[in-house]
Amino acid sequence: MSGVGVTEAPRRRAARPVDKFDERRAQLAESALQTLGTLGYARTSLREIANNSPFSHGVVHYYFQDKLELVVYSVRYYKARCVTRYDGVVADSTSAAELVDRFADRLAETIRDEAPMHRLWYDLRTQSMFEASLREAVTQIDATLQDMIWRVVSRYAELAGRTPSLPPAVAYGMLDGLFQQALLAYGDEPEQTLAALAAQVHDVMPMFLGGPAQAAAGARPTV
Amino acid sequence: MSGVGVTEAPRRRAARPVDKFDERRAQLAESALQTLGTLGYARTSLREIANNSPFSHGVVHYYFQDKLELVVYSVRYYKARCVTRYDGVVADSTSAAELVDRFADRLAETIRDEAPMHRLWYDLRTQSMFEASLREAVTQIDATLQDMIWRVVSRYAELAGRTPSLPPAVAYGMLDGLFQQALLAYGDEPEQTLAALAAQVHDVMPMFLGGPAQAAAGARPTV
């Protein structure tokens, strides 16, 4: 099972040494992401994906069992690289204030640079409430996003010498709500929206801080 | 222009006194909501809506210009009554603690009772990022939801003798994030999810409180 896909499927052969097969899957995923990000899940057809790729529409079923497998593979493919987005912020910041600054900047930056991908993610997550076949992948990706946010929040508390005042799910839910709100408004008032988001993050992050951290090693938040 | 629809359209005649016309539109909206809530926006066809109604599929275009108008009308129709959901909580609570209790209960209750409607709303809001024709209606509804939440938060602060520490958009964004997270998880673990949501609201609401309220004119006596 290669790094990205959990539900491998067709795999006609296993001959080629370094797996040209997975390479093509990734290539198709790139094209699919471009189309999905622009049109959304419902309005994206396999023919349209193929049009934005070097291939014809028939080839999709050579590498993927059906449309759903391609879409899930593509989103996993994207999210796999983007969950590390804030790891640099976590690793390099030397003070709580610096971490907040860089975290807020990075949030705004990713809306500016990858808005279509984020729209796609929220689209897919919403569709998973109606389409059971999407649930598993969505749940798993959502958990990795929550972990990503929690790395930021817990490091933030650590740098501030405090304990996080809220469990991971709450911190993630709240920040995700603000992020989604910004993504929605971004289409109308781009720069103003991003500035507002950064300011909101500065306002909100201190709320995640609880009492002074225990001096003991590895102390967990009380919650 | 009647209470619900902003974009009236076909209106073949203006003869009937009490407007049988709007009555049928509302009736179709009810059927549409049932189907949309179950299947989601993308998977709902006009024929399916008609199947869940006393009418045949052709009648839709007699009362609505196209599918989009029916959908937007339906969601407005639903949201128009549901934005008053917490007004009783705001009006009747006599202490900050009571308000939080009742607010949290009501949030959980509406997920239990109207989950499909909430799924539909998030679906439509997400689709509006891809389909410009949905933007206007979504933006407007979102604003009324933010107002609804703000009535709760500001009254809460008032009862606590404090000032709200965050602007309406932030309070709404954060609570909406938690609500959406609960809605997503509700399918798997209903009761556990609702209990967690209520607990989260209890944790989070105090964060919305800032410094002591000014004793300025019109301020209600503190508890």
Place this chain on the structure above:
DNA sequence: TCCCGATCTGGACAGTCGTCAAGAATTCTC
């Protein structure tokens, strides 16, 4: 060079969709 499997193409299929219009059925008016 030839061959054979891997890869890819383009068309076909069966189904669904939104929309429309002709006419039946219903309801209202006089």
Place this chain on the structure above:
DNA sequence: GAGAATTCTTGACGACTGTCCAGATCGGGA
């Protein structure tokens, strides 16, 4: 009850969808 305006049904149209498949094309081993 007759006539007219309405409401509603039914069937059709063209466009689009995911999927499949027969055959063209490609590329590497003999």
